[in-house]
Amino acid sequence: MLQSLSIRPLVPVMGGDPCSHSRLEPVADILTSPDSHKGINATVHVYFRQSADQAQPLQERTPDYSFRCTFAELKKLRSQIQSSVGRGGHCVHCKRVATYMAYCWERPRLLAPSWQGGMTLQMDPLTSFLNQLLCFAGAEDHPEFAAIVARFMQPRDEV
Numbered sequence: 001m002l003q004s005l006s007i008r009p010l011v012p013v014m015g016g017d018p019c020s021h022s023r024l025e026p027v028a029d030i031l032t033s034p035d036s037h038k039g040i041n042a043t044v045h046v047y048f049r050q051s052a053d054q055a056q057p058l059q060e061r062t063p064d065y066s067f068r069c070t071f072a073e074l075k076k077l078r079s080q081i082q083s084s085v086g087r088g089g090h091c092v093h094c095k096r097v098a099t100y101m102a103y104c105w106e107r108p109r110l111l112a113p114s115w116q117g118g119m120t121l122q123m124d125p126l127t128s129f130l131n132q133l134l135c136f137a138g139a140e141d142h143p144e145f146a147a148i149v150a151r152f153m154q155p156r157d158e159v
Contacts, residue, residue: 026134028153029058032069032127034120040071040111042121044130046153067156071111071121078105080148081133097136097145104129 028048035041045063050056082101085094104110110129114120137149 026131026137028064028134030127030130030134031058031063032121032123032130034123035068037068040119040121042069042123042126043067044069044153046155065155067154073152074110074121074126077148077152081145084145084148093136093142100132100136 026049028046031045031047032042033045035043043066045066047058047061048064078101081097085097085101104125109125110122111119112122133149134153137146
């Protein structure tokens with residue numbers, strides 16, 4: 001027997017990754033720029049999110065703070081996160097973070113050979129990596145993971 005379509009409730013159609021529909025919005029946006037200081041470095045620029053009526057493109061704003069980040073600090077961040085989410089694989093959120101970390105780090109996405117013979121950090125993958133970590137760290141039921149990311153994002157020496 002056919003049912004009338006007018007009786008059925010409307011189901012919202014959402015595009016994009018279904019895993020992100022319940023994800024909280026991060027409080028900041030991050031841009032990175034190359035830093036030619038000794039070693040493999042980047043400068044991380046943090047822009048706190050404004051209200052919708054004050055929205056400006058990030059390129060037109062000045063960062064709220066910036067700090068220098070070394071590749072060693074990124075590796076330390078990675079190991080802290082992997083030990084935090086790896087030992088518990090107890091929920092979908094942890095598995096998603098662990099999969100994302102493997103995707104970014106097990107293939108040479110963040111590092112590329114430089115024309116001087118060394119290695120350089122790739123800014124676009126690094127920017128998306130840090131922004132994605134902020135999205136993942138918004139979950140209230142993972143305070144340890146959120147604390148690791150928050151500690152990394154603290155202002156340090158001014159650039």
